[in-house]
Amino acid sequence: MLFNSLDFAIFLPIVFILYWFVINQNVKLQNLLIVVASYVFYGWWDWRFLSLILFSTLVDYTVGMKLKDETRSSRRTILLWISICVNLGFLGVFKYYNFFLDNFVTAFRFFGSEFNMSSLNIILPVGISFYTFQTLSYTIDVYKKKLEPTKDFVAFAAFVSFFPQLVAGPIERATNLLPQFYKKRTFNYNKAVDGLKQILWGMFKKVVIADNSAQIANEIFNNSGDYSGSTLFIGALFFAFQIYGDFSGYSDIAIGTSRLFGFDLMKNFAFPYFSRDIAEFWRRWHISLSTWFRDYLYIPLGGSKGGTWKKVRNTFIIFVVSGFWHGANWTFVVWGVLNAIYFLPLLLAKKNRQNIEVVAEGKLLPGLNDVFKMLTTFGLTLIAWVFFRARDIGHAFDYLAEMFSSSFFMSVNFEGQENLMNMTYVLIFFIVIEWLGRDQEHAIARLGQNLKRPIRWAIYYGILLLMFYMRGAQQEFIYFQF
Structure with missing residues (x-):
């Protein structure tokens, strides 16, 4: 169901x-x-x-x-x-x-x-x-x-x-x-209301962000040999938003639904695309799985204790197993290895715990240094997502080779492009709302809390109307296959 x-x-x-x-x-x-x-x-x-x-x-x-x-x-x-x-x-x-x-x-x-x-x-x-x-x-x-x-x-x-x-x-x-x-x-009325708000935002992530992004990403990935590097970049970008909207949207709906019945589930996503390094990303992405592997595999193996070799070994084990958990395909293993390579320098330099607090906490806008770090981390994540989405390893390497070729500077052109501009506006709206709520349990937990009730309700109905107006073709949740 x-x-x-x-x-x-x-x-x-x-x-x-x-x-x-x-x-x-x-x-x-x-x-x-x-x-x-x-x-x-x-x-x-x-x-x-x-x-x-x-x-x-x-x-x-x-x-x-x-x-x-x-x-x-x-x-x-x-x-x-x-x-x-x-x-x-x-x-x-x-x-x-x-x-x-x-x-x-x-x-x-x-x-x-x-x-x-x-x-x-x-x-x-x-x-x-x-x-x-x-x-x-x-x-x-x-x-x-x-x-x-x-x-x-x-x-x-x-x-x-x-x-x-x-x-x-x-x-x-x-x-x-x-x-x-x-x-x-x-x-608990307040808990139920908060649960409904989280369900609303989770549904928005799924039916607007994920399902519409999927149409663009699927078209480009499935026909990647026909497109330029710039178009392939768009495909990778929209897949990144597809998988985030899809999976974190499911988690939001699950957590919100649980709250309707009086249960509190753990937070599973903490705005990972605002991370300033890969270590922070993995503290914010699929938290329940990351902490499961940490507590039941990484720490029993020795964790970060011991010599350099043991740290390297344990890091690669945890990321390779995490990749393999996602599916029986070598692309997932390579995805895990790539994230281990990203993570290892931070661990060896003892900088893997340097970004614990919320980015630009208490500020409306981030500084230039934080913007650079977030874009760099997102770029590395984007490359890794290509392996996650590709049919096989050969497809992933061909995709990346063309994406980083001179055709990256060509104009974007693909089948179904008419939806691209509308989705660009929606993604900007989505990122702004997520940014404003990045220190909360979910993005709209306190959205409009200082405004009068009719205005708050107008905001919620606005999100609901946008869901109906921009509803994408129904897609099955990605993580059902895992």
């Missing part, structure tokens, strides 16, 4: 009314409703994959209960590995089996041997990378004794399958989200 669909527009009010006006006095019934609603939400795509979520839930719930009573270190380790193998096993079969098989066969052919194996004709379950990592966080934290295992199976099932963030995050930690299912929730 898509957030930007009529199905969801009907589904959400029904669940909301049942949750707050029918069973609002019973936490257990509210949790049960969330489980049922979440399974309906997910099963809307393909009900057969509900068995994967249910099996993963049963395994990790059982492992957690066993870990509670088990004191022997060897047995506890075995239980942990059962959870890891089951969850990553599902991920490996559905997401990576054919990738490894194809590369295995190619390697044999390179050395002159024929090796035939059958690939699997399977559909990738929506959001499997997200809920797999979420439930793994529970088992690992219970194993490390950072969290008491729950006896409440319904609450645990609700944590694993919570529909607002089930298929594209944020990837919640059990230590943050699971305890919220134990507590009685009371309706």
